[in-house]
Amino acid sequence: MTKIITTIALFICTFFFAQNKYEEGMAKSLGLWGEGKPTEASALMERIASAEKNNWLPNYYVALINTTEGFNPANKDKVNALLEKAQNALDQAMLISPNNPEIMVVQGLIYTVMIVQDPMTNGMKYSPKVMEVYTKAKMIAPENPRVAFSKADFEINGARWTGADVNKLCEEIERSITLFENFKSDVPFYPNWGLDRAKESLKNCKK
Incomplete structure (x- = not known):
């Protein structure tokens, strides 16, 4: 019985540690984006997405960050690469969460960047x-x-x-x-x- 309780306690601790790491990573990435560091924010969010394989949000934010950068006229020469990264991430988010209206909005924004360009x-x-x-x-x-x-x-x-x-x-x-x-x-x-x-x-x- 003690062994079972210890195993459960260890599982719970591991779960909360993983959750805390996830939340810290997400907060840090979004903070970097807010500081005007989209490349760093996207790179960190990609690492989170690779660890959170059943969570659509990290890939969603990779797509949103890169799509937003695609609207920036200063990135005209990089727009194809930005949109490719955005679309790949969004496709992964769609696999995790099909028919998600938030994901659909970003898809609409990707198409809009193409029109603007x-x-x-x-x-x-x-x-x-x-x-x-x-x-x-x-x-x-x-x-x-x-x-x-x-x-x-x-x-x-x-x-x-x-x-x-x-x-x-x-x-x-x-x-x-x-x-x-x-x-x-x-x-x-x-x-x-x-x-x-x-x-x-x-x-x-x-x-």
Whole structure:
């Protein structure tokens, strides 16, 4: 009996130690990103992903970090490598967590970077893909703030080229802000970005 209790205690200690290492690593990686060190943040997150094979979040953040860097004009020469890393990581996240609306939002962002980099070549090719992935995400999670905002924001940017009315889309941006303010998750390090971008987008709507 003592042996069984010792084994259980050892297992529990090992589990909590692993959890603490995971949480420390995630916090450090996100901290590096916040300090403007995306390369270091991505590298650490990749190491965490290799250890956390059943957790979609580390690969999600590898994809998000590199996709975000793809929007940076200073990275124009690196964008293909950034998007390749992002897509590979996102594919791994999808295998772990299929039909995850948070992952779908990042997929939409990857396609959007491709459009931004070469609108003439990629606009017609990837715009339908963006709308397809956002529409699917909205069907799964209509109250997810990142889904609501990302879809409306993409459509607003498209409307600038077509001259379409954006009033209803601006209302959707406003709705997403309410969703952001009410959104909660008990999962540590669950995505919580987007509120600032939504508020900025709403300001531009009202100009």
